Every structure is written in structure tokens, then in C-alpha cells.
Amino acid sequence: MIYLDHNATTPIDERVLDAMLPFLKIFYGNPSSLYRHGRLVRSAMDTAREQVAAACDANASQLVFTSSGTEANNMALATLSAQSLFAISAVEHPSVTEPAQHLKSRGHALTIIDVDADGLVTEESIANLIPQQPELVSIMLANNETGVIQDVAFYAGQLSARKINVHTDAVQALGKMPLSFKQLGVGLMSLSSHKIYGPKGCGALVFDKKMLIKPLLFGGGQEQGLRAGTENVAAIVGFGKAAELAQTELAGRNRHLCHLRDVLEQGLARIPGLTMFAQHAKRLPNTVQFGVAGVDGEMLLMKLDKKAIAVSSGSACASGGTEPSSVLTAMGVSGQQAKAAIRISLGKSNTEEEVSEFINVLNALVNQA
Ligand SMILES: Cc1ncc(COP(=O)(O)O)c(C=O)c1O
Numbered sequence: 001m002i003y004l005d006h007n008a009t010t011p012i013d014e015r016v017l018d019a020m021l022p023f024l025k026i027f028y029g030n031p032s033s034l035y036r037h038g039r040l041v042r043s044a045m046d047t048a049r050e051q052v053a054a055a056c057d058a059n060a061s062q063l064v065f066t067s068s069g070t071e072a073n074n075m076a077l078a079t080l081s082a083q084s085l086f087a088i089s090a091v092e093h094p095s096v097t098e099p100a101q102h103l104k105s106r107g108h109a110l111t112i113i114d115v116d117a118d119g120l121v122t123e124e125s126i127a128n129l130i131p132q133q134p135e136l137v138s139i140m141l142a143n144n145e146t147g148v149i150q151d152v153a154f155y156a157g158q159l160s161a162r163k164i165n166v167h168t169d170a171v172q173a174l175g176k177m178p179l180s181f182k183q184l185g186v187g188l189m190s191l192s193s194h195k196i197y198g199p200k201g202c203g204a205l206v207f208d209k210k211m212l213i214k215p216l217l218f219g220g221g222q223e224q225g226l227r228a229g230t231e232n233v234a235a236i237v238g239f240g241k242a243a244e245l246a247q248t249e250l251a252g253r254n255r256h257l258c259h260l261r262d263v264l265e266q267g268l269a270r271i272p273g274l275t276m277f278a279q280h281a282k283r284l285p286n287t288v289q290f291g292v293a294g295v296d297g298e299m300l301l302m303k304l305d306k307k308a309i310a311v312s313s314g315s316a317c318a319s320g321g322t323e324p325s326s327v328l329t330a331m332g333v334s335g336q337q338a339k340a341a342i343r344i345s346l347g348k349s350n351t352e353e354e355v356s357e358f359i360n361v362l363n364a365l366v367n368q369a
Contacts, residue, residue: 002309002354006195007144007172007287007345012238013197019241020199023234031231032220041233048240055243056170056191057180058206064213064226065204065236069171069192070095071216072205075227076138076167076188077103078214084135087111089121089150090330096138096169097326113139118281119148119331126155130162140169141184142176145327145343146278147287149177156185165211171195171203175246176254176284187211193235197348198242202235253348257285260346260355264288267359271366277328277341286347289328291340295369300342300362307361312343 003011023044029037031045046060053060066072073095080086080103088100090112104110111132114125121139129137137159142149156166167188173179175196181189188211193202207213219228246253265288268274273293291297297313304311324338344358 002350002358004344004346004350004354004358005310005312006347007147007343008312009194009200010197010347011349012199013242013245015245016198016238016241020234020238023237027233031233032222044237045231045233048236048243051240051244051247052191052204053206055179055247056174056189056206057182058189061224062181062209063204063206064223065202065231065239066227067201067203067232068095069093069169069190069195069203072190072192072203073138073167073169074099075205075213075216076190077136078216079165079188079211080108080135083107083109085109085111085132086136086138087113087129087132087134088138089113089140090115091119091143091146091148091327092138092140093144093169093171096140100138113137115330117332118278119143119146119327120281121150121155126158130158130164133162134164136165136167136187138167138169141173141179141189142170142284143278143287143327144172145287145325145341146281146289146331147172147284147345148278148281149173149283152186153184160185160187172284172287174243175250176257176286178250181206193239193242196242196246199235199238202232202239204239249348254285256348257346260350260352261285261288263352263355264344264346264359267356268362271359271363273366275337277333278331287343287345289341289343291337291342292366292369293337293340295340295366297339297341300340300365300369303365304358304361307365309358309361312345313341 029041031042049060077099141152152168159166166186168186169190171192174191187208189206191204194200213226215226217228277289301313324335328338
């Protein structure tokens with residue numbers, strides 16, 4: 001199989017699996033237990049916390065492990081006080097938009113921040129938002145569908161100067177671009193393990209100590225009392241190892257990905273009727289989204305699948321639905337064009353041969369259509 005859907009999930013890195021296995025086989029103690037077998041596990045979790053914190057330039061004490069990026073996003077929005085005003089960008093992941101809509105149904109006031117044709121939040125929309133004095137603004141760092149990178153540091157500077165808290169969903173940014181919680185200047189940041197060759201079912205919320213985090217789960221007081229439940233130790237250890245590798249290998253991985261992306265985009269440019277979305281914006285090195293006029297994205301995905309090539313027709317969580325991508329719609333792309341969308345997200349193990357093979361197969365399928 002040629003796997004070109006790394007924004008949906010990544011295969012686990014062998015070195016990550018090796019780091020995890022002892023915590024499934026041998027060191028099964030509860031990290032809250034006081035005896036040696038528990039303390040040893042606690043210490044492995046502490047190391048993982050340091051590793052994830054180092055990969056995003058935060059302090060280990062600012063990090064709470066969660067079950068997923070989804071949970072971290074939900075926790076971020078749950079910091080809102082009752083009946084408050086908050087804002088999210090028009091291109092957020094469903095794990096932000098859905099809790100936002102839920103909060104709205106519970107009496108909070110929600111403003112959606114517009115984006116331009118490249119999917120970028122505009123200076124004007126932030127300038128219009130500031131006088132409303134929202135309590136929290138959520139702007140994702142890198143988009144899962146288009147790969148577009150927002151200037152979160154710039155907006156966080158403007159917003160925090162007006163005492164407005166900022167959350168950023170950095171799930172797709174971690175491991176794909178340099179990431180500094182400190183330099184972004186946000187109050188809250190969400191991460192996920194399975195997008196960086198770590199295990200599924202593990203994420204983290206990074207928080208500034210001034211933020212009042214409200215637990216979603218209550219119980220045994222784990223994670224500084226912010227997230228109860230016996231920790232998913234092996235997954236946390238794996239997340240730590242994956243974060244360490246992402247940090248040390250970032251430059252090399254990105255050189256490889258930029259090269260593959262150039263080969264991919266040169267190949268795509270030769271296909272008649274093909275449009276690349278968000279082409280003019282700064283994007284992640286691994287993500288390309290395009291559509292071919294008159295060719296349905298889901299149909300194309302299924303045909304590629306028959307040729308053992310895995311791509312996405314939008315965000316993984318949204319595929320299967322018939323609605324055009326809300327991200328592309330927010331960018332002003334027509335419903336028909338959005339339904340043609342295919343997302344390619346490259347990974348560290350992809351090769352130039354795989355990219356060339358994909359282009360050849362795509363060319364043939366488009367010519368048949
Ligand atoms: C931008 C973004 N945020 C959040 C998530 C959710 O992360 P998780 O799969 O860990 O719940 C995803 C997953 O696709 C994502 O792409």
C-alpha cells in the first residue's frame with residue numbers, strides 16, 4: 001500500500017513501540033502506587049512529560065496528558081466561565097467546532113472568525129473581534145485539511161495585550177514545524193500523539209499557569225487533579241519517545257518532505273483541470289489539497305483505494321459524510337469544487353517512487369473519468 005494520509009494518523013515508529021513494550025509487559029505498576037514498582041512507572045511518565053514539553057518548548061509542569069487531541073481541545077474550551085463570549089476560527093477541527101456549538105447551545109455567545117481565500121485568519125477579523133472582548137479565542141496553528149499555518153503568535157500578542165486568552169490546536173503542527181509554546185504566547189495548546197508516529201489514544205493540553213483549567217473528569221486526582229483516571233502509561237511513554245524523535249529529527253524529516261512535496265506538486269501541475277487549494281499560503285511541508293474539475297473526490301478516493309493508494313477526501317473525521325468540507329467552504333470554495341477535494345499528507349517513510357507512482361495512477365484515473 002502507498003499510504004498518503006499521515007494527517008489522519010501515522011504508523012507507529014518502531015523505536016516508539018520498543019519504548020512502550022516494557023510498560024505493557026513488565027512494568028505494569030500503577031504510577032500512583034508508593035512502592036518501587038509504582039515509582040518506576042511514575043518516573044517513566046515524568047520523562048515522557050519532559051520529552052513532550054521539550055518538543056514544544058514548554059515546562060513539564062504546564063502539561064496535562066489526555067486521551068487525545070480531541071479531549072485537549074474540549075478541555076481548552078471548558079475553561080470558559082458561565083455565559084461568556086468566545087470565538088473560534090472558521091477552519092477549526094470538529095473537536096473544536098462541536099464543543100463550541102455545544103457551549104453555544106448552553107448559553108455562551110460564539111463568534112466565528114472569518115478566513116480569506118487561502119484559509120488565513122485576517123487582521124481585519126481580529127481587529128473587529130477585539131472590541132467584543134471575548135474571554136477566549138481559538139485559532140488552530142496548522143490546518144489538517146489544507147496544511148495552512150496561521151500566524152498565531154502575532155494574533156496572540158494582540159489579543160493577550162487586551163487580556164483575551166488564546167487557545168491553539170497544534171495537533172497538526174507538532175513534529176512538522178518548529179513549535180514553541182513560549183514564543184506563541186498562547187494560554188492553551190492542544191497536542192496529539194498519533195500524528196507524530198506515536199500511539200493512538202494519547203494527547204496533551206499545555207497550559208499557562210494563569211489559566212483556570214476545569215477538569216472534565218473527576219476521581220483520583222491524577223495529573224495535578226486536572227484529569228482523573230489511571231494514566232495510559234504505555235501510550236504516554238510512547239508519546240514522549242515520539243515527541244523526542246520528532247524534535248531531534250525535525251530538520252531531516254522536513255527536508256525529505258519538502259522534496260517529496262515539490263515532486264508531488266510538479267506532477268499535479270501537469271494534470272488538466274486540477275486546482276490546488278490554499279496554494280499561496282504558508283503550509284506544512286507534508287500537506288497538499290487539490291481538486292480536479294468534474295471529478296468527485298470520494299469517487300476518486302475509492303478508485304485510488306482499489307489501486308492500494310490511501311488518501312483522504314477531506315479531514316478523516318469528516319469523510320464518509322456527503323457535506324463539502326467546511327474548511328474549504330469557509331475559504332469561499334464552491335460546493336462543487338469542495339466535493340472534488342483530495343488531501344495528500346506525506347510522511348517520513350514515503351519515497352519519491354511512491355509519489356511518482358501516485359501521480360501516474362492519478363493521471364490515468366482522471367483521464368478515464
Ligand atoms: C487539527 C486537529 N485537531 C484535533 C484532532 C483530534 O486529535 P485526536 O485524533 O487525538 O483526537 C485532529 C485529528 O485529526 C486534528 O487534525
